[in-house]
Amino acid sequence: MNNTELQQIANEVRKGIVTAVHSAKSGHPGGSLSSADIMTYLYFEEMNVDPKEPKKADRDRFVLSKGHVAPALYSTLAQKGYFPVEDLKTLRHIGSYLQGHPDMKGTPGVDMSSGSLGQGISVAAGMALSAKLSNEDYRVYTLLGDGEIQEGQVWEAAMFAGHRKLDNLVVIVDNNGLQIDGNVDDVCSPYPIDKKFEAFNFHVINIDAHNFDEIRKAFEEARNTKGKPTAIIAKSVKGKGVSFMENRAEWHGSAPNDEKYEIAMEELKKAGEALCQK
Numbered sequence: 001m002n003n004t005e006l007q008q009i010a011n012e013v014r015k016g017i018v019t020a021v022h023s024a025k026s027g028h029p030g031g032s033l034s035s036a037d038i039m040t041y042l043y044f045e046e047m048n049v050d051p052k053e054p055k056k057a058d059r060d061r062f063v064l065s066k067g068h069v070a071p072a073l074y075s076t077l078a079q080k081g082y083f084p085v086e087d088l089k090t091l092r093h094i095g096s097y098l099q100g101h102p103d104m105k106g107t108p109g110v111d112m113s114s115g116s117l118g119q120g121i122s123v124a125a126g127m128a129l130s131a132k133l134s135n136e137d138y139r140v141y142t143l144l145g146d147g148e149i150q151e152g153q154v155w156e157a158a159m160f161a162g163h164r165k166l167d168n169l170v171v172i173v174d175n176n177g178l179q180i181d182g183n184v185d186d187v188c189s190p191y192p193i194d195k196k197f198e199a200f201n202f203h204v205i206n207i208d209a210h211n212f213d214e215i216r217k218a219f220e221e222a223r224n225t226k227g228k229p230t231a232i233i234a235k236s237v238k239g240k241g242v243s244f245m246e247n248r249a250e251w252h253g254s255a256p257n258d259e260k261y262e263i264a265m266e267e268l269k270k271a272g273e274a275l276c277q278k
Contacts, residue, residue: 008275014033016075027070029071029239029245031069044079060139063123077107077110118151120144125164144173159200165227173234176237197231219232
């Protein structure tokens with residue numbers, strides 16, 4: 001799949017994110033939008049997954065460690081064909097299988113329930129170790145927030161993964177620079193993120209989270225790295241694709257009203273039309 005095709009899918013993923021959060025009147029659009037390109041690449045290019053067999057034994061696993069950006073995961077899964085795109089409008093509604101945080105028991109394609117920050121990477125490391133112990137060749141991917149890595153459990157898991165040489169594990173940090181209370185640098189600086197993961201015996205790659213050439217190269221490099229896990233530090237823009245949400249901490253956990261929703265969808269529609277002309 002070429003970059004333009006991936007960009008078109010990512011734009012549809014962003015439409016789904018905005019639609020879902022607007023319909024729910026709650027949710028987390030900022031970090032969902034910043035991770036949309038990475039999510040698109042994972043499910044449409046990188047991972048061995050099949051929506052017709054969501055539980056097949058040899059599938060690659062994905063753990064959304066920053067579980068509050070479930071709209072990004074759900075929208076990507078819908079685009080991939082795990083369930084109808086129309087169901088995104090039921091996000092956070094009573095009786096919906098699309099809860100505010102991922103639920104592995106009720107949502108097709110979700111490999112791990114998550115939401116309590118810091119825990120997802122530990123689960124992913126356990127999955128990767130399980131593959132090693134069972135001599136299976138599936139790979140495990142997990143997405144963390146840069147605010148989330150302020151959690152101590154993240155570094156316990158990193159220590160474990162590096163010590164066990166889990167080269168089938170890829171940790172992606174969505175480094176959009178903002179968390180619910182403002183700049184991550186001001187709240188409790190995690191920098192330098194790359195040097196920290198290197199200290200735990202990770203192979204580290206720094207990329208632009210919205211450049212598909214860099215995304216592609218990073219995941220290929222991770223696949224070819226032997227003897228240590230990989231951490232991809234993805235520099236991103238919070239709220240990417242919706243102008244009034246970009247780099248604004250207040251959109252971490254706020255839903256657009258009807259007027260803002262129309263503006264956002266019009267911007268994404270125009271972005272999609274521009275991609276179709278490429």
